[in-house]
Amino acid sequence: MRSRLRSDWWFSCRGRFGALLALIVAATVACRNSAAVDGPRDEKAAATNGNGPSDSQEKADEGTAKNAAKYVTESLRGRVVFAAEATARRLGVKSVDEAAERILALEAPDGTLYPLIEDVRARAFRADKTLREFDVELLVRKHEGTPMRQVIGVYALKKDGKYEVDYWCDVCAIAMFELKPCECCQAMNYLRLRKVAE
Numbered sequence: 548m549r550s551r552l553r554s555d556w557w558f559s560c561r562g563r564f565g566a567l568l569a570l571i572v573a574a575t576v577a578c579r580n581s582a583a584v585d586g587p588r589d590e591k592a593a594a595t596n597g598n599g600p601s602d603s604q605e606k607a608d609e610g611t612a613k614n615a616a617k618y619v620t621e622s623l624r625g626r627v628v629f630a631a632e633a634t635a636r637r638l639g640v641k642s643v644d645e646a647a648e649r650i651l652a653l654e655a656p657d658g659t660l661y662p663l664i665e666d667v668r669a670r671a672f673r674a675d676k677t678l679r680e681f682d683v684e685l686l687v688r689k690h691e692g693t694p695m696r697q698v699i700g701v702y703a704l705k706k707d708g709k710y711e712v713d714y715w716c717d718v719c720a721i722a723m724f725e726l727k728p729c730e731c732c733q734a735m736n737y738l739r740l741r742k743v744a745e
C-alpha cells in the first residue's frame with residue numbers, strides 16, 4: 548500500500564515536471580525564433596567593419612560559440628555556383644544528374660571552389676537566382692577539419708562599391724536572410740542592397 552502511494556506521488560510529480568519542461572522548451576524556441584528574425588541586423592555590425600572583422604566582432608563571435616569551435620574568419624570574393632556545374636566546366640568531370648544542385652560553392656576568380664555549409668544564410672543563393680549572378684564578397688568562417696565555409700555576411704560588389712545584401716519586408720520593417728514570404732505578415736520580401744561605407 549505504502550509503495551503504491553509512493554509510486555502515485557512519483558507519477559504525479561513527473562507529470563508536473565514534464566509540463567514545466569515543455570513550457571521552458573517552448574519559451575526557448577520562441578526566443579530563438581525572434582533572434583533569427585533579428586539576425587541580418589547583426590550583420591550590419593560586420594558590414595561597417597569593412598573587409599575583415601574587427602577585434603570586437605571576433606570577441607562577440609567567440610562569446611556566442613557554445614562549444615568554442617575552432618574557426619578562422621575570412622573574406623572571399625567570387626560568385627556562388629552549384630559545384631556540379633563548376634566542376635563540369637572547369638575539370639570536365641560530370642556529376643550525376645541528381646547531384647546537379649546539391650552543393651553550393653563560392654567560385655573564386657582563380658577557379659578555386661569553396662563549398663558552402665547550407666544553413667539559412669547560404670540557402671539565400673539557392674532561393675534567389677539573382678544572388679548567383681552577383682559578384683560577391685562573403686564573410687565566412689573556416690572551421691577546423693573541413694574545407695566548407697559558413698557564410699556570416701553577404702556583400703554584392705558593384706562598380707561603385709560594396710553593398711550589404713539582405714531581404715526586407717516594408718510592412719513589418721524586418722530583415723531576413725533569404726527570399727521568401729515574410730516571417731511575420733507572409734507578404735513576399737524583397738532583395739535589399741545597402742551601400743557599405745568604405
Ligand SMILES: [Zn+2]
Nearest residue numbers: 716719729732
Ligand atoms: Zn512582413
